[in-house]
Amino acid sequence: MQQSVLVAGGSGNLGERIIKALLERGAEVRAVVRHGSDPEKLKKLETAGVQIFMADMLNTAEITNACTGVSCVVSALQGLRDVIVDTQKVLLDSAIAAGVLRFIPSDYSLDFTRLKAGENRNFDLRREFHQYLHTTSIAATSIFNGAFADILTYNIPVLNAKKKTVGYWGDTPDWKLDFTTMDETAAFTAAAALDAATPPRLCIASFQASPGEFSSIAGEITKSAFNLIHMGSVDQLAEYNQRERFAHPEGETQLNPAWQSGQYLHDMFSVQHETLDNRRYPDLKWTSAAEFLTTIL
DSSP states (O other): OOOEEEEETTTSHHHHHHHHHHHHTTOEEEEEEETTOOHHHHHHHHHTTOEEEEEOTTOHHHHHHHHTTOSEEEEOOOSSHIIIIIIHHHHHHHHHHTTOOEEEOSOOSSOGGGSOTTSOHHHHHHHHHHHHHTTSOSEEOEEEOOEEGGGGGGOBTTBBTTTTEEEEESSOTTOOEEEEOHHHHHHHHHHHHTOTTOOSEEEOOSEEEOHHHHHHHHHHHHTSOOEEEEEEOHHHHHHHHHHHHHHOGGGGGSSSOHHHHHHHHHHHTTOOOSSOOGGGSTTOOOOOHHHHHHHHO
């Protein structure tokens, strides 16, 4: 029997990809979107066969109507507290009211459950939502994909193609970092949404590579040296992030303040996946570090 899945945040970058992957797996897909969403994106979704529910995202009755009859609700919502906590609570309550059996929250990140509170603003918001989620009886599954591999195209310290440098924090450049492409995160999420037996957490990575390996691979691809640079200790990065956050309180209401990027870098060098669930869905293909760097270099 064809399964029906509702995606919240379906007009966003990751949400669109999750919807596409669900359709490829033969699912019936619904998307709940807020009033004022981009009409061109909505038209594209409808053309693909997605049933659109336009709703007030804080109206439980309207969201419950959209959730009625689906087997799983997937959240791809992105934002600050008003979205990650407040709107997701309404989405969760609505899913429960509609009798939905399974829920995938908008985590898609490093495994923040293994990090200390207060070190990453966005993870603290997700942690707050999870406190509420754990009071409910719905079967929920978090998908931890590490960092999106796409950030490596932004000349971040971990890989700066423009300067031909690779930076690292900590004692060694051999610390493995977890990266997953957005497409592969979406494909795994779609498979999990249609899997009635998912555990509370699933960890994936397209590739796990260290700064030392990035330097070597990038050098081979470009035929030029990528210099390894020691940026300091992880504790020093945490202290720097705290100072920057205190100095720029306006960032608390910004989606991507500069100090938030520093917090993500700190956590990338603080926690890594110990085991991967990549093989849970054998039909999925995973991109290697060399393959991904070849496409961007």
